[in-house]
Amino acid sequence: MAQTNRLYFIDAVRAFAILMMLQGHFIDTLLSPIYRDNSNTTYIIWSYFRGITAPVFFTISGLVFAYLLLRAYAKGNDKPRIKKGLFRGLLLLAIGYSLRINVFSWLSGYFSSYFFVIDVLQCIGLSLIFLVALHSIFKKHSYIFSIVLFTIGCLCFVTDPLYRNLTLDTVPKIIANYMTKTNGSVFTILPWFGYSAFGAFISTIFFRHVHRDRFKLYTIITFFVVGGFLIYFSSLFLTKLSYLTDIELFKMSADYNYLFTRLGNVLILFGVFYAFEQFLKQSIVARIGEKTLSIYVIHFILLYGSFTGYGLKYFLNKSLNPTEAILGAILFLVVVCFISFHYAKTNAFIYNLVRKITDRVKK
Numbered sequence: 001m002a003q004t005n006r007l008y009f010i011d012a013v014r015a016f017a018i019l020m021m022l023q024g025h026f027i028d029t030l031l032s033p034i035y036r037d038n039s040n041t042t043y044i045i046w047s048y049f050r051g052i053t054a055p056v057f058f059t060i061s062g063l064v065f066a067y068l069l070l071r072a073y074a075k076g077n078d079k080p081r082i083k084k085g086l087f088r089g090l091l092l093l094a095i096g097y098s099l100r101i102n103v104f105s106w107l108s109g110y111f112s113s114y115f116f117v118i119d120v121l122q123c124i125g126l127s128l129i130f131l132v133a134l135h136s137i138f139k140k141h142s143y144i145f146s147i148v149l150f151t152i153g154c155l156c157f158v159t160d161p162l163y164r165n166l167t168l169d170t171v172p173k174i175i176a177n178y179m180t181k182t183n184g185s186v187f188t189i190l191p192w193f194g195y196s197a198f199g200a201f202i203s204t205i206f207f208r209h210v211h212r213d214r215f216k217l218y219t220i221i222t223f224f225v226v227g228g229f230l231i232y233f234s235s236l237f238l239t240k241l242s243y244l245t246d247i248e249l250f251k252m253s254a255d256y257n258y259l260f261t262r263l264g265n266v267l268i269l270f271g272v273f274y275a276f277e278q279f280l281k282q283s284i285v286a287r288i289g290e291k292t293l294s295i296y297v298i299h300f301i302l303l304y305g306s307f308t309g310y311g312l313k314y315f316l317n318k319s320l321n322p323t324e325a326i327l328g329a330i331l332f333l334v335v336v337c338f339i340s341f342h343y344a345k346t347n348a349f350i351y352n353l354v355r356k357i358t359d360r361v362k363k
Helices: 009-030 041-050 053-074 079-098 103-107 120-138 142-158 189-209 215-245 248-255 259-275 284-289 292-304 312-316 322-343 347-362
Strands: none
Touching: 009 041, 009 053, 009 259, 009 284, 009 292, 009 312, 009 322, 053 079, 053 120, 053 189, 053 259, 079 120, 079 292, 120 142, 120 189, 142 189, 142 248, 142 259, 189 215, 189 259, 215 248, 215 259, 284 292, 292 312, 292 322
């Protein structure tokens, strides 16, 4: 079986994504509306790069998770990894919901449907569970697994026009919110599972070929070429495909083609970080990338006031000017990372805490 080298660039990509998310959430939440000028070049660039964050998160989570499953299976024992993956998926679901709890409101007898709103953690958690299921089905057929993942990613993206404005009024909110944004969900499992599927697809390529000579060079080139094609030509390709097949869905997808374009951005980013991987090993950037869950939880509590209702949003909601927002974002990054490094040593801090609690409940 092929040697499975550690992919150090992944931690750097995760660090980039989490830091972009922190500053993006801070500025978007606290910047005054009068400064949101879509004709301002700086604001346009900031908004564009902010839009890359979620696709990077979903893609890298699929890549990492599937890669670990493949490596465990290659060693002849993937059952512990499958069990751990299911646990993490369920844990992310639980944390995602818990961050929307307002203890004081609940104690006063008021329960808001805000609790059922779906965000990135629930979608990633559910995506991990889906990937475990797919791995369990196709793990003995590596190339079929790759084809299935690639097909699922394409279907999630191309069919977006069919469910983009979906409303499920007759379905309970706890279920409907995974498929529709009408009740306030920030993310939905479709199309976002598509990014996780593409990430898992990339992991199968890495797993089979990473040991080969010049693999890194060819992969970096491929990231840039495919990424550039998706950014600049995927809409044209979908339009041509619609004409050739007479399938209107391809044209509808091309007319609002943010999904394939963002995937192109993700691949370009992968190419950049993979090219500079040797400079990122054991760096502070890589260490930040190892603590994404801790950082996410801490930032959510400080910014949005999880559990208490009193966060920065409560006191400063949409009130800052650009200078205050930028300086505040930098300070926010430093504070959140400091807390994560010194009070939640790694993501394992949260996982181990939950395991201790569940073990005590069992006893």
